Amino acid sequence: MNNQKKWKLLLQDYRFREKTPAISTDGRNPFENDYGRLISSAPIRRLQDKTQVFPLEQSDYIRTRLTHSLEVSYIASSIGQSIENILINKKQIDPKYKGYLSSLLRVSGLVHDLGNPPFGHFGEEAVKKFFKDYFKSQEFIDYEKLVQNENKSDAPILNIFEKADFENFDGNVQTLRILSKLYYFGDEFGYNLTYSTLASCIKYPSNSVKGNLGKNKNIRKKKFGYFVTEKEIFKTLNKHLKLNNKRSPIVYLMESADDIAYSAADIEDGVKLKIIDIYDVRKIFKKNLSKNKKIVIAELDELIEKHEKGEFDESIVIQKFRIFTQRLMISNIIETFEKNYDLIMNGDLEYEIIDVSNASDIRAAYKQLQYIVFDDKNIVKKEIAGWEAIYGLLKILVKASQSPNFKKEGNTYESRIYKLISSSHRFVYERVEKYENQEYKKLQMITDFISGMTDTYAITLYQELKGIKL
Numbered sequence: 001m002n003n004q005k006k007w008k009l010l011l012q013d014y015r016f017r018e019k020t021p022a023i024s025t026d027g028r029n030p031f032e033n034d035y036g037r038l039i040s041s042a043p044i045r046r047l048q049d050k051t052q053v054f055p056l057e058q059s060d061y062i063r064t065r066l067t068h069s070l071e072v073s074y075i076a077s078s079i080g081q082s083i084e085n086i087l088i089n090k091k092q093i094d095p096k097y098k099g100y101l102s103s104l105l106r107v108s109g110l111v112h113d114l115g116n117p118p119f120g121h122f123g124e125e126a127v128k129k130f131f132k133d134y135f136k137s138q139e140f141i142d143y144e145k146l147v148q149n150e151n152k153s154d155a156p157i158l159n160i161f162e163k164a165d166f167e168n169f170d171g172n173v174q175t176l177r178i179l180s181k182l183y184y185f186g187d188e189f190g191y192n193l194t195y196s197t198l199a200s201c202i203k204y205p206s207n208s209v210k211g212n213l214g215k216n217k218n219i220r221k222k223k224f225g226y227f228v229t230e231k232e233i234f235k236t237l238n239k240h241l242k243l244n245n246k247r248s249p250i251v252y253l254m255e256s257a258d259d260i261a262y263s264a265a266d267i268e269d270g271v272k273l274k275i276i277d278i279y280d281v282r283k284i285f286k287k288n289l290s291k292n293k294k295i296v297i298a299e300l301d302e303l304i305e306k307h308e309k310g311e312f313d314e315s316i317v318i319q320k321f322r323i324f325t326q327r328l329m330i331s332n333i334i335e336t337f338e339k340n341y342d343l344i345m346n347g348d349l350e351y352e353i354i355d356v357s358n359a360s361d362i363r364a365a366y367k368q369l370q371y372i373v374f375d376d377k378n379i380v381k382k383e384i385a386g387w388e389a390i391y392g393l394l395k396i397l398v399k400a401s402q403s404p405n406f407k408k409e410g411n412t413y414e415s416r417i418y419k420l421i422s423s424s425h426r427f428v429y430e431r432v433e434k435y436e437n438q439e440y441k442k443l444q445m446i447t448d449f450i451s452g453m454t455d456t457y458a459i460t461l462y463q464e465l466k467g468i469k470l
Helices: 003-010 032-040 040-051 065-089 102-110 118-135 159-166 171-182 195-201 228-240 249-272 278-288 293-308 316-339 341-345 360-372 377-401 411-418 422-433 438-449 457-465
Strands: none
Touching: 003 171, 003 249, 003 341, 032 102, 032 195, 040 065, 040 377, 040 457, 065 102, 065 249, 065 316, 102 195, 102 249, 118 377, 118 438, 159 228, 171 228, 171 422, 171 438, 195 228, 195 249, 195 422, 228 293, 228 438, 249 278, 249 316, 249 341, 249 360, 278 316, 278 360, 278 411, 293 316, 293 377, 293 438, 316 341, 316 360, 422 438
């Protein structure tokens, strides 16, 4: 399939079921329709109280997961507009699809972190560590070894794929589950988004056993992309969009927007909180820049000079510097996309676009600054508190789930724990999720519930259940 046909396929309005008919005056394209389905929903709103970098931060200036997602959405849309104009001029995209790529990237940026648990990546680590500890303490037996054994007993059984889903839990993978299943809106199709929007959130199109290989030559296997419960959804997307178990081109572009947004914004927030200052920024950039040293340091020196003259305060300096470097990165992303066009369209580029662009040194400099910010003691203390809450909640709920009384009927301790789980997650568990392994389903419902919490709710619920706060 040539690239023109690939774009035509990617920009079509394919969904798992036919959408509700639009009113005659609705001028939205399919991906603007997707954005509308998402923007007012609870999973999006909960991002307002989920950590970007600074957990439970009281300052309303500092970014949350929601404000970060909105920034990624806009940057992705902006990149999409520029690339779309180039591709239309080169007759790669039909002019009748003008605006579609930008809209697709806009919605992809909005949802890219939707599945992140409370306390961000540290929260992911807490989930993974809990299940690694839990499976070590249980006599879990691989299902394949018991196929011929009629007496499978009542012992909980998970196969290697099911165990790996929990031991390698990842917010990116949870995003696909939320979008395709957990947001129940009258049927089993969730938001009923377009195939291309769903595929755009699958950064690593492998299962949890064949993926998670770390930084090897196959970027698509660095982590994994779908749980066993969403395997058939992945297969449908992969087959229909002809992705050949590789990344959608949209993934590369959305990932670039994410890199541009968070690398610069995290440092802006760090300066605002006085963890670092503009002189730290200059020192690190001067040390780590190569290709862009002259132009970037000249811009920063000019801004610092105005600060020292009293024209700008430090927050204005870092904001203007962030905008300047983001502009450089965006232009380099577009240029690198053109240079690697066929590789990206085929899903064969084995690096992030930013890392093979001429702006890779800017990204590297920001990353060095991030290490300083992330090691701030106030951040570390709150992350540890978040870890304890997530690990502790999993321990309470999973232990209760081992009892036959873990159900809505009854007045036992375990039934009360069951009733603590949100009604929407219980409904999906009881009525929507068709996966056969009940033990896996129970653990997944618990993980769905806890990973969907906001930072504040997770801390509060844990304190309440432990009697620390009533």
